[in-house]
Amino acid sequence: MSTVLCPLESVEDGASKGFSVDGKDIFIVRQGGQVFGYVNACPHIFASLEFMPDEFLDDSGEFIVCATHGALFRIEDGECIAGPCKGDMLTPVPVSVRDGEIQLD
Ligand code: FES
Structure with missing residues (x-):
């Protein structure tokens, strides 16, 4: 069942937003009509990523950034491309857009 x-x-194009679903912290990044979702835990030491509520991206808006040690992750697949966990992946969560709503599948 989807949620x-x-x-x-409600999420600006190029912005991100965090959610807590059944006690699990996740976040999404919107790019146009597409959304990407990940568990809110850095693969380095599993810290939460955001530096402020709903702020998961670096200044350029091109990468997801971990506030603790500055690791950068590709939005499209969650791979860390710079930082102490380079080569590691964020854990994806299946999200989609249906009838104008962002859903957790
Ligand atoms: S906790 Fe994220 S880079 Fe160290």
Whole structure:
């Protein structure tokens, strides 16, 4: 069964947003009509990634950034491309957009 997280339009294009679902912290990044979802835990020491609520991206908006040690992750697949956990992956969560709503599948 899928869970509605929020309307797509409530997240600006290029922005990110965190959620707690059944005690599990996740976040999504919106890119146009597409969304990418990951567990909110850095593969380095499993710290939460964001430096402020719903702020998961670096200044350029091109990468997910870990606030603790600055690791950078590709939005598309969650691979760490710089930092102490380079080559490691964020854990993906299956999200999709249906009828204008972002859903956890
Ligand atoms: S906890 Fe994320 S880079 Fe160290």
